[in-house]
Amino acid sequence: MIEKQRGSGGVVLHCVGRDIENLELNLKRNGARWISEEKIMPKPRDTFSFMIHDFMLERKYFK
Numbered sequence: 001m002i003e004k005q006r007g008s009g010g011v012v013l014h015c016v017g018r019d020i021e022n023l024e025l026n027l028k029r030n031g032a033r034w035i036s037e038e039k040i041m042p043k044p045r046d047t048f049s050f051m052i053h054d055f056m057l058e059r060k061y062f063k
Contacts (some may be wrong), residue, residue, distance in 0.1 A: 011026075012024055013034075023061070
């Protein structure tokens with residue numbers, strides 16, 4: 001986390017990882033909690049890996 005301005009109570013959280021989309025979240029301190037300052041829209045789940053898993057369980061023989 002990087003503080004926006006000293007003493008402001010606001011920070012930017014940089015989210016980076018192999019399995020997540022790179023994201024910067026603006027957070028503000030509210031007592032002992034950090035609250036996001038922006039609305040985060042949920043994304044639809046990627047079901048491709050689940051479909052492949054189910055397909056492989058059903059098939060016993062592969063060429």
